[in-house]
Amino acid sequence: MVTVKVFGNLRKIVGASECRIDIGGNYNTIGHLLFSFARQYGKQLKHELFDSECEIRPTYSVLVNGGNITSFLGLETKLKEDDVVAILPVVEGG
């Protein structure tokens, strides 16, 4: 199981700030997790998170244990038990 934390509009769609998802079998990449997540929460979430090319929209960042997946292997980034995934609106600061 991995923990998925969501922020911004995703929180309204999911109805919670975080959830636990099983990543058993061969479906152990961040891409698999996100598509499974989208299936679970329907079209609204899919539209919010992915563009028509099935790429994560530039409005969102995805972190695994605090590291941005752009610094790993993107959607091919492998997940392991007890990882913490965060999906949040693109980070800015001041």
Next chain:
Amino acid sequence: MPTSYAGRILRINLTTSKVTREPLAGGLIKQCLGGKGIGTHLLFDELKPGIDPLGPENKLIFSTGPATGTMMPHKGYIVCYKSPLTGIYGSSSSGGFFADELKRAGYDVLVVEGRAEKPLYLWIDDENVQLKNAENLWGRDTFETNDLIKEELGDEGVKVARIGIAGEKLIAFASITNDYSRIAGRCGPGAVMGSKNLKAIAIRGTGAIEVADIDGLIEFMQQFLKTVKETPATSTTYPLWGTPGGINGANLQGVFPTRYWHKGMLEDYEKINGETIRRQIVVKDKACYTCPVNCSKMVRVKEGRYAGTVLEGPDYETLYSLGGLAEINDINVIVKGNEVCDRLGMDSMTAGNAVALAMDCYDKHILTRKDTDGLELTFSNKEALIQMLEKIGNRDGFGNVLAEGTRKAAKIIGKGAEKLAVHIKGLEPAGYDPRGMKGVALGFAVGDRGACHMTGSIYTYEIRGSIDRLVYKGKPAFLKELEDKFAVCDTMIFCRFLRDVTPWKTIAQVLPLLVGFQLKEAELRVIGERIVSLARAFNVREGMGRKDDYWPDRFYTDPLPDGGSKGQTIDRAEFDKMLDEYYELRGWDENGIPRKESLQRLGLGDDLAEEE
């Protein structure tokens, strides 16, 4: 040919009360464009090395840019000075409407020099420039001063830049406030203004601001605004949450400075994030002159001890300095602390760092209740934070020590406090822990003001994930590119939050529409390099060099204990390699001193090169 330049510098000597109007030389415009460029150039030329920042020889140079007063979104002005906090190059920018009014009055640049014998305020009513008695305003806070001047002048539309009590009392990090609460906050410009006995600058400008090609600019703006609306930062993040939109990402990545730089994640950080602020206390979105983004938030505390507190803010940096560093995750308390800083007129970033240093010293028994006027200055003590901020702004008791900023306060406290103190060249860093952001480690270290996040703003790209934040390789070149570009943005003057929509190409495209002359991208890049090296030359003249481009030792030795950057430190050998590479890219020698031939290549002249 029409141009967005007003074409004049207004110079006020407070010692002699002399007012002069000088033409803005074409050569200076071509070399530096405006804003930070012209301000830095004049500062370098007109200040002698080694002067007292709080003496009459220091100057405040308020400089607008080609975009100021036009429909091209911009911030307002940059003010340049020698900093009383750091003793080196100081500059700070502010948004709002004040600078647009200055340009409408017919001036691109305002230079304030000398020292008045008694408190005065400057009244610029187009061509009519007067120094008026401000003895009745001395002792008033920033909000009262704004209201009283507008009342005295009988004009609600007057734009007022002023200092509060902190500026009068020469708090080393006192700020200048304009409009309701737009603030030139860093490095103590308010103390410089206070040292000159200048309480405020009030402006009414009624002239028109022209542009070189109005039809071309309107056409450009249609595309530009479309781009703003299609870009995530300017269409979503900043309008919805403002800069607090960064709280989640910084904490999740373990780089949100917490417990005075000992941790990288604040417990229950969601209690102070952008979503919470929007949901609980935002009453109105605000924008600067012609800006479509609306990043600023008016808030009102609705419950608890501080109910009724009204503030423009808090921004990310204040959430870090008053929240993370003091381990306080109560948004209402942070708003109150921010309001105290804004009312008294002092930089909340340095103020928060100073209080948190004292909390750290208290935690380690370096300070006791006897030292802190009876306050139990423990981390997470909300009431102690607010009371200590009030004490700093009034130089009351132990607040008088912290009023000097972190570096000097630590020296006064002694007993090991200096090893805890976090600053570079005397300036406390912005809210990103360099151990988990290797570009920040370099960028803040070589920043022209000290540990400055604005010179290169590399934090944005590391925290977004545009570049790998934990990698050293490639950061010097990436930083140099950013510094050069943002130096030019600071001449135009574009807001940093429009960074995604103002690439070199866009700057080169809009410049001729505003000012009537064209500069190629390569020429703009030279201007950027010139400004960075000129600010460096100013600091070198004040004795700075490689030895000053380092973080405190504990960032190289003490790993972050938990969170998304657990175990990270700055590797000293890797850091040194980054410094070497950065200096080489800049044309500076191994000690970080600009080489003569590099300065000459940038057109900075033999006279400056001789000062090496």
